[in-house]
Amino acid sequence: MNTDKPPSLTQAARQIVANNKRGVLGTLLPEEGHPYTSMIDFAPLPDGDVIMFLSRLAVHQRHLAADARASLLIAPHIMADDALTRPRITLVGKVELVEDRLSVANLYLEHHPTARQYINFGDFQFYRLRVKKARYIAGFGQMGWMTGNQYRTAN
Amino acid sequence: MNTDKPPSLTQAARQIVANNKRGVLGTLLPEEGHPYTSMIDFAPLPDGDVIMFLSRLAVHQRHLAADARASLLIAPHIMADDALTRPRITLVGKVELVEDRLSVANLYLEHHPTARQYINFGDFQFYRLRVKKARYIAGFGQMGWMTGNQYRTAN
Numbered sequence: 001m002n003t004d005k006p007p008s009l010t011q012a013a014r015q016i017v018a019n020n021k022r023g024v025l026g027t028l029l030p031e032e033g034h035p036y037t038s039m040i041d042f043a044p045l046p047d048g049d050v051i052m053f054l055s056r057l058a059v060h061q062r063h064l065a066a067d068a069r070a071s072l073l074i075a076p077h078i079m080a081d082d083a084l085t086r087p088r089i090t091l092v093g094k095v096e097l098v099e100d101r102l103s104v105a106n107l108y109l110e111h112h113p114t115a116r117q118y119i120n121f122g123d124f125q126f127y128r129l130r131v132k133k134a135r136y137i138a139g140f141g142q143m144g145w146m147t148g149n150q151y152r153t154a155n
Numbered sequence: 156m157n158t159d160k161p162p163s164l165t166q167a168a169r170q171i172v173a174n175n176k177r178g179v180l181g182t183l184l185p186e187e188g189h190p191y192t193s194m195i196d197f198a199p200l201p202d203g204d205v206i207m208f209l210s211r212l213a214v215h216q217r218h219l220a221a222d223a224r225a226s227l228l229i230a231p232h233i234m235a236d237d238a239l240t241r242p243r244i245t246l247v248g249k250v251e252l253v254e255d256r257l258s259v260a261n262l263y264l265e266h267h268p269t270a271r272q273y274i275n276f277g278d279f280q281f282y283r284l285r286v287k288k289a290r291y292i293a294g295f296g297q298m299g300w301m302t303g304n305q306y307r308t309a310n
Binding site for chain 1: 177179180181182183184188189190191192193194196214224225226227228230231233234238239243245247290
C-alpha cells in the first residue's frame, strides 16, 4: 500500500518557491504604469514570502519606490526545450522595505554567498515581497490561482 | 591589425533578441493595473520586434486584450550562477494582433516547430510586440536605455 499522496497545487507552489533563488520581477514604470520585467535574485522565507536585495541604483528599485506592486515569476526550467510543460509560478503582491537588515541578511547570504561583497553597501536594501495571490502552472493545461491564505497555509 | 570593432550596445541588444526565442512577459492585471509576469515563446522579426502566439485561454492574452502594454525580458543565461554579470534585455512596448496569420506563421514555426500541433487552433492568435524602448544590460554596471529608433536602426 502506497500512502504517499502527490502534493497539492498549493504544496507544489510552496516547494518551487522554497527550492529556487532566481526569478523575474515585474514592476511598473513610474508615471506611465507600463509593465517592466527584470531579472533578480531572491531568498525564500519559511512562510512563502521572498526577500530581495536591491540597489537604489537599479531601475526596479526605483520602480518599487514609486509603486510597491510587484510580481515574481519563478520558472527554473525556463531555458529547457520542454519548458511549457514544466512547473512554474507567478507570485503577486507588494514589496516592503525590511528595516532590520540583520533579521534577513544571513538567510539571504546562505542562498547568495557572493552578495557578501556588497552586503554592507549603503545603497543596497532588503525588500520582502508579501504574497497576496499566486498562480501555479504544473504543466500544459494544469494550472490555477490560489489566494495568499491558501498559499501560506499549504503544508 | 584587427579591424573588428566590438558591437555597440544597440547592436548587442538586437543580437540577443535575434538569437533567442523564449522570454518573460510583463503584463497588467485587468482593473488592478498590477504587474504580472509569465513565461512565453517568441520569434524574432528582422526589424527587432517579436511575434508571440498566444491562446485566448491564457491569462496573459486576456491581460493584453484589456491593456496592450507589455514588457519582455530576454535573459538566456538566467539560470547560470553568474547570471547577474551576463547580458540580458528588457523590451518595452505595445502588442498588436497580427490579422494576417500566414504572414508570420512560417517564421514562428521555424523557431517553434512543436507549435505546429496547435497552429490552426482557433483560440490561438499571433501578436507582435512593437518595441518603443529597450534597456540592455551587458553585465554588472554596464547598461543603458535606448529609444525604439536607436534599437531599430542598429545595424
